[in-house]
Amino acid sequence: MGGPNLEVFKFAIYVFFPVAMMLHYGDPDWYRKHVLTYKDRIFPPDERLVTTLPTDQSALKAELSKIRERNAERRAKEREEYSS
Template identity: 90%
Template sequence: MGGPNLEVFKFAVYVFFPVAMMLHYGDPDWYRKHVLTYKDRIFPPDERLVTKLPTDQSALRDELAKIRARKAERRAEKEREQEEGTA
């Protein structure tokens, strides 16, 4: 079929490909440039995390009202920006 040269080539690929990938993606500069820049998009900052969950129904309703108000505010702001952009 391929002979010993093919087997040597395949062995070299099997050994050196993972090493090359580790050297490329394990570089600290590459990590800082490509991974840490997206960290805040993937994991929210601690101040945005809700650690104290509401336990009774009235607290839950209050929290839902706050969330809906923030969402409506963002939506209104977005609509204002779109109107300013088209005008």
């Protein structure tokens, strides 16, 4: 069918394509430029992460009220920006 030249070409593609992708996307400069710039958009900042979960009902209600206040502030800010 294709012969040995085709097999050598296919082997070269199978070996060098993953190596080329690793070299391109594994470059620290590329990572810093394309990934870290979107990290803040995707993941919340560390100060907003809740690492200790509420264990009783009063702590849960307090946490929910904080979340609701934050959401209300954000909605008010968005409405203000939209109306301007």
